[in-house]
Amino acid sequence: MNLRRDVFQAISDPTRRAILLLLASQSLTAGAIASNFDTARPTVSKHLAILTECELLTQEQTGREIHYHINAKQMKEVADFIEPFRKMWDDRFNKLESIMKKYKKG
Amino acid sequence: MERKTKIDAEKGTQELFITREFALPVDLLFKAYEDAEIVEQWMGTKVVKLENKRQGGYIFETIDPKGNKHIFSGSIHEFVPNQKITRTFEMENTPFGIQLEFLEFEPITEDTCRLKMHVVYRSVAIRDQVLQLPFAQGINMAHNRIQDILRQLK
Numbered sequence: 001m002n003l004r005r006d007v008f009q010a011i012s013d014p015t016r017r018a019i020l021l022l023l024a025s026q027s028l029t030a031g032a033i034a035s036n037f038d039t040a041r042p043t044v045s046k047h048l049a050i051l052t053e054c055e056l057l058t059q060e061q062t063g064r065e066i067h068y069h070i071n072a073k074q075m076k077e078v079a080d081f082i083e084p085f086r087k088m089w090d091d092r093f094n095k096l097e098s099i100m101k102k103y104k105k106g
Numbered sequence: 107m108e109r110k111t112k113i114d115a116e117k118g119t120q121e122l123f124i125t126r127e128f129a130l131p132v133d134l135l136f137k138a139y140e141d142a143e144i145v146e147q148w149m150g151t152k153v154v155k156l157e158n159k160r161q162g163g164y165i166f167e168t169i170d171p172k173g174n175k176h177i178f179s180g181s182i183h184e185f186v187p188n189q190k191i192t193r194t195f196e197m198e199n200t201p202f203g204i205q206l207e208f209l210e211f212e213p214i215t216e217d218t219c220r221l222k223m224h225v226v227y228r229s230v231a232i233r234d235q236v237l238q239l240p241f242a243q244g245i246n247m248a249h250n251r252i253q254d255i256l257r258q259l260k
């Protein structure tokens with residue numbers, strides 16, 4: 001079976017989403033990643049393989065260890081991660097402002 | 107659209123600053139934080155408890171579209187009307203722990219004011235994860251949309 005590996009397949013799994021979040025702020029070895037989950041180590045390896053295959057993660061050999069990084073190109077820069085956070089607050093404050101403007105008139 | 111809300115999150119620090127100017131007198135902005143009914147409206151949450159005083163506290167509850175209940179709570183340490191609120195904030199049952207929030211309300215003119223929120227997290231890693239949270243929910247939502255489309259195609 002020729003299973004197409006794409007970004008959406010990669011993020012369809014909660015463990016893989018958690019791996020992406022974990023790696024968003026640091027690069028880690030497979031062992032260090034696995035230690036964050038109750039899941040068996042081979043299962044985590046399989047998730048890492050899928051994420052690497054669809055280019056959300058890149059591997060870097062340092063000595064005998066392989067570190068996993070977020071692929072900046074595919075995931076966008078960390079700065080862009082902040083935009084949804086900013087937008088969430090902006091929406092919330094816009095709502096506050098419009099409610100209080102009506103409150104003032106009422 | 108005008109971007110009024112500013113986020114300052116310096117890399118490698120465990121804090122962030124949220125600044126926003128409002129076309130409201132400062133007492134109305136403060137009221138939006140003080141009055142449980144108004145908090146419910148703009149935060150989109152149920153206010154279970156809101157005890158606005160030194161050594162007071164609050165509990166907010168929201169139900170997500172899947173029916174899961176989320177509880178947000180904290181202790182209030184300082185409460186100075188129209189000036190400041192200092193409180194802790196926690197999303198219960200998440201690994202993010204407790205954060206400390208300093209809210210400062212200041213008038214600019216009679217009809218405009220500014221809110222400065224200074225948020226301190228336990229670590230740099232936790233701050234970065236919280237910053238990325240809406241992004242994570244975003245990819246989650248994008249995925250759900252794709253599932254819906256695929257379901258319709260079947």
